[in-house]
């Protein structure tokens with residue numbers, strides 16, 4: 001007993017020792033970062049300028065250190081907080097965890113994060129990492145962002161829609177806050193609702209202002225950061241804002257190009273993974289691919305190849321990361337690699353910016369990315385694979401060289417690099433804007449065409465999206481959000497068309513079914529059909545399939561999985577239950593990762609609609625009612641069969657085909673609603689349900705009466 005006690009004591013001490021040495025290492029590491037040498041200068045610049053643009057090499061310490069410098073310089077006095085936005089959830093979470101560790105606190109205390117459906121902050125949080133979309137949602141409740149003294153918009157070069165909208169909004173808040181400060185200096189306690197009216201908003205702004213009447217709001221400091229942004233563009237937009245350059249890089253990254261053009265980049269990536277594994281020194285590999293399906297196919301091929309290696313070389317583990325993966329699975333890539341094992345991470349551009357994945361020494365960059373495009377004439381949005389920009393290539397190589405020197409293998413010849421665009425085309429110029437417009441209107445920007453965008457989206461795209469929102473009933477005659485539908489839609493964090501579907505379903509007693517549908521539609525490929533077991537997979541799919549179409553088929557899958565879980569729930573532990581669900585998925589050729597993600601989304605949105613008080617009913621076996629509800633929700637996406645068996649999209653007039661993955665592929669009903677337009681060699685529609693054409697003028701009279 002005594003010995004055990006002694007041992008226990010020794011191991012606690014060991015633990016303490018380890019902790020102390022880790023803390024010391026972290027402290028030394030922080031001091032060695034390029035930004036550390038300019039801390040005082042940076043703080044001076046922030047004091048002098050309300051808007052500052054900071055450009056510094058990847059890994060120089062911008063994201064993790066600058067918020068801490070600001071905290072130490074007193075920017076969180078009076079209970080104010082520093083908000084740091086990231087374009088991606090995974091970056092917000094992992095960086096917050098790292099900074100909490102550096103500060104020696106639990107995440108959620110002084111340092112926290114907030115992403116859609118997950119808030120790890122408390123009243124003591126002073127440095128808050130979050131997605132740019134989340135800050136926009138916060139602004140709905142607090143239009144002056146009054147709890148923040150500084151907002152840092154990180155990775156601004158990504159130019160996501162949310163970043164662009166946020167920048168325009170922050171510019172406005174800065175102006176208003178400076179004015180509110182002057183007003184409260186001059187006429188303390190006066191009613192400053194003039195500012196409210198100027199913002200063109202209603203009750204929400206007023207109440208928020210009332211809270212601040214008589215209290216000074218300090219000017220909002222805004223910092224825009226990236227390793228690869230066009231500082232001039234941002235500076236001009238913010239009236240000649242100062243740009244500050246942090247010199248120096250932590251570790252070098254050697255760049256390698258191929259001699260010739262690579263015709264099949266996935267094959268090239270696979271070959272390079274194994275070349276690195278067999279020829280290079282220890283260190284983990286990060287390879288960038290374009291999407292879930294591509295990642296899963298390379299994952300399977302790589303796993304087969306590993307089995308064929310000599311025993312001593314099989315120490316290779318493959319870990320995927322893409323946005324449709326549930327958060328805890330995404331975080332697996334950040335776990336330390338066991339000794340003697342080499343980790344290969346197959347990632348989409350989700351791992352391209354901000355993140356530090358411990359152990360990564362090698363990056364493979366095929367030079368492609370899947371991105372959204374939007375054709376405003378046809379109102380059609382699709383995902384297309386594009387070459388990356390130089391900025392993206394730089395960010396990707398920057399994922400190596402964070403813990404020591406690294407190497408980046410670009411899967412294209414050097415001259416190709418110089419032909420790439422400097423920066424990525426802003427998403428706002430190539431996407432459907434209905435979500436943006438809904439958000440702006442909710443923020444009180446009634447005339448969207450007058451909003452001060454960093455770069456204007458195409459007018460036609462604005463009008464097309466406005467039209468869509470009007471047709472969905474989100475906008476009233478006066479151009480404001482309709483009451484209650486528009487306001488409700490703005491509260492649900494989904495695409496407007498899906499938010500509307502939930503509202504319609506709540507009125508038709510089938511919200512339970514629509515919640516499942518929307519969750520399943522929010523993930524990629526529920527079914528998988530391995531080439532070697534095609535017939536077996538098809539037979540299984542048939543057992544779930546509904547003659548009405550894909551939406552009911554997806555519901556069948558979801559409900560069967562739930563039934564299975566309910567049966568097993570009493571006899572198995574949580575861990576075993578997860579395992580047996582994976583087995584069930586495998587037997588049924590269901591993608592277990594996608595199903596898990598859909599279940600996650602389902603429970604999150606369910607909580608949301610419950611909070612909103614929407615009645616959660618099921619239509620039971622009355623599938624006709626549900627199909628009518630689908631038609632009432634997705635009436636903007638209707639296609640009708642043509643004599644030659646192809647389909648015509650009613651909204652755009654475009655000729656399309658039913659995607660081969662649909663259960664209606666061979667049945668070819670006369671009239672269908674669909675949820676996705678996919679453009680490969682052909683134009684396909686996906687996720688389809690048959691409807692009766694006559695329902696349309698009854699369920700969407702404004703649109704169809706007008707059309708006919």
Ligand SMILES: Nc1ncnc2c1ncn2[C@@H]1O[C@H](COP(=O)(O)OP(=O)(O)OP(=O)(O)O)[C@@H](O)[C@H]1O
Nearest residue numbers: 058059060061062063064065098227354356402403
């Ligand atoms: N989670 C982590 N684990 C280990 N080291 C980390 C972690 N996060 C950051 N670091 C270390 O801190 C350094 C600075 O990271 P930081 O994210 O602040 O740089 P950055 O300048 O913002 O880079 P980028 O422009 O690529 O986002 C990294 O190079 C790495 O050495």
